[in-house]
Amino acid sequence: AASRDDAEITKGRSEVSSIRSSIVLKRSQDLMSGGGANPAALDSAASDTPGALLFDEVLDYGIPAGASSGKWRKTGTNEYSFNLSGTWVAFDYNATTGRFNCTDPSSQGCLDLTR
Template sequence: MKKSAFTMIELVFVIVVLGILAAIAVPKLAVTRDDAMISKGRSDVAAIRTGIVSERQARLVKGEHSFIAPDKLSVNKLFDGVMMYGITAGTGDGHWSGGGTSYTYKIKGESNVFTYTQATGKFECTSGSYCSKLTD
């Protein structure tokens, strides 16, 4: 009677190959996650800026010449004064927090602070090492 099974050396070889693949894939996944948070942040910043300009245009049609007031920018959710669906605040990576004139977006535990200036309507990143990646 002939038995067919894997030998111990074949099993060890498969485990080693899987270990090598895992060692290569895991760091790539971490970088991909960071890139996704940066892309989400860039998209959010673009939507917020577009919303501020759109709100200004609506105000101009009504005869008002000012940008939206900071206290009206976020009422129930963040930026719901200029976006159709506001952003839910959070404290972890990839989330926004704050209100009024100062908002924070976290990436890899680091806070990137954005400031809204009503006089000019600008929403700019004022501190954080990811500012250039989020706004350029």
């Protein structure tokens, strides 16, 4: 039987994949209109603001920030964390490369959310 942890991993993995795909889509759309730049930011939310919409510059519907398990929070400019069963997994968006990656790629939480 699947556990709550499995459900949170699946949810987080799906959201990471959606964010990454949307970054690529936004860059492609910009390329078609003569640009080709990655999005400068993923949202305009302030850091550590519960309920703020995160990733709404790339996703059609942003993800509300929260502190509980299975939620995202913004920790700084282009810096985010996902609460995976009480452990925060940190991510960083690099606007130059268009990459949205874990800050500790070898951590178990990162592996769970990105493979």
